[in-house]
Amino acid sequence: MDMFINFLVAAVLAGASLLYGTVGEIINQKSGHLNLGVEGMMAIGACAGFMAGYRFDSLVIAIIAAFLSGAAAALIYAVLTVTFMADQNVTGLTLTIFGCGLSNFIGEYNITRSETGNLKLPEHIMSQLRNIHIPVLSDIPVVGKLFFSYNIFIYLGAIIAIIVYIYLFKTKTGLNLRTIGENPAAADAVGIHVVRSKYINLLIGGGICGIGGAYCSMIVCGGVWMSDSVNGMGWISVALVIFAAWSPLKAIGGSLVFGAFSVLKYYMPKSVITLPNAFYDMLPFVITALILVITSVRKNKGRMQPASCGVNYFREER
Amino acid sequence: MAEQAVQNREKFRIRISKRAEVGTKKAVLFRAISVAAAIIAGGLFILCIGYNPFSVYGTIIKGAFSTSMAFQATVKVMIPLLISSLGVTLAFKMKFWNIGAEGQIIAGAICASYFALFHADLPHFLLMIIMFAAGIIGGGLYGLIPAFFKAKFGTNETLFTLMLNYIALYVIVWLRDGAWADPESGGFPKIARFVSNAQLDKVGGIQVGWIIGLILTVIVFIYLKYTKHGYEISVVSESHATARYAGMNPKKIMLRTMFFSGAVCGIAGMVQATGSDMTLATSVAGGVGFTAIIVAWLAQLEPIAILIVSFLFSVLEKGSSVMQSTFGLSTYCADVLQGIILFFVLAGEFFIRYKFVVNGKERN
Structure with a gap:
């Protein structure tokens, strides 16, 4: 039983960065942009968050820096795809190569200029990154451990997912955004400002991805800078959007499931089944591939990509 | 007012x-x-x-050309990039978003490596031919998977090929840690180095892959521009309906083209493993598949332009490695x-x- 609870806790921790990436990409796709740059935006957020935390020793500043830099990366994507109508696939891929390169570059640049030869977060921020402890609540057996014993990023991620859900599905602005994703020309015709809305939402999505990156560099790597800390999480997030059927709420469950897959190898009792580690590492990707196939076979209307996703909107071509 | x-x-x-x-x-x-x-x-x-940007740019150029060894290294970087760029071009011409070059490179490399590891006693020339064919078939079949699901169910190929990249990568890890582990590595996870009989020959001091790359450039150029297949690809890219109206079978064309696209990428994997790495490493693709997409796109899917762009990218890549020693820049x-x-x-x-x-x- 203890083992199982530990497994669930580990799954939550492993899935957190995916949640940020997925929610960010959902906003992007809802505005009609298949952004393959999630990995890059996360990498830039990882770098900015870590470096801001390293310099200013403040978690709030680190998170704000991660958000802003993720949004800045998304701004490059937005300018190129919305205004300059460049190909979304190529732009996204470039953003990934650029973002990962820039993130690693700045990391190494700072390492060679540091005295110790490595970058370690200062003590104050490390204490802010530790798991929270709420009196009474955290002490409840099982429930306390499952719900009230995580670091601050986990709660922030869940709150963001819920807010984005309300924004997308319960507000007028969200409805407008979804209209743009389905049919930008119709949205334009009823007076929705398509370009402005796309910019704002791409930037918000990128910012959320950036915070997810900061989670990778600050929590997953244990407070020491490592190159490639995002390590494919952005790509899995793109896949998870499909698994979550473009719903931020389902993304919470989805990231938990994918987190569980990624830590399964440490918790699977050897007496039950022994499989090579590589198989467990492969599992999330195999499952995503299967989901892609299954959703395409079923052609379920509620689980489809926004109709204009991947197609740039040119006003004069309505 | x-x-x-x-x-x-x-x-x-x-x-x-x-x-x-x-x-x-x-x-x-x-x-x-x-x-x-x-x-x-x-x-x-x-x-x-x-x-100073001038000295950095100068170092890049010098790092790529200064000695014949540097130039050979530049070409070595270029070989897999050129070949896989040609591979993805075939798919992109059809507006099939093959982001899976990484995976197809790996699939080709794995199949070729099997013969290099376990049938290295075959006559050299025969072994090379078999490994070449294995690369083609491995990469081609791996490219066929997303094409099959796209043709049958309309599965999104961008995301599907992306997943296949990671699956292929972990197949290497699995082989490295298990069946193909080098018994003499002393516990260090790696696959044994190929014996010299299973290594690609050198021409002009560089592995023969550069000749293969040049030949493929010409073949892809002719294939796209002057053959019936090439014409069919361009029709399918515009509209499946038009293609059907003209009596073509878009699904068949999609499957065939993706097989070729994957096959060419598979060749890149075979050449990289047997010509440059001399073993099957997890880094056999190492991001080349993604860079290839950018090269292909920059070159507007023109094979001759791909030759130039991939060369320039290799200069940048190789030259940058010198920056580390000269300026301490990563x-x-x-x-x-x-x-x-x-x-x-x-x-x-x-x-x-x-x-x-x-x-x-x-x-x-």
């Missing part, structure tokens, strides 16, 4: 309109301008981090510069296709 304000605003209305076809000369000029702007922007980036600098160049070229495309119209008057 209010009317005046409205009038004033009206005066500065800028809108975007489509350009008529731009001539090749003008298009090339536009792209040259964007690349020049990109190099300047890259220089500003270098300046920002406190280095090689990731190459990725940043590549990104900057591409952002500018992507933006530059806009000016080839569209123009700004100010106050109803056209302006270039």
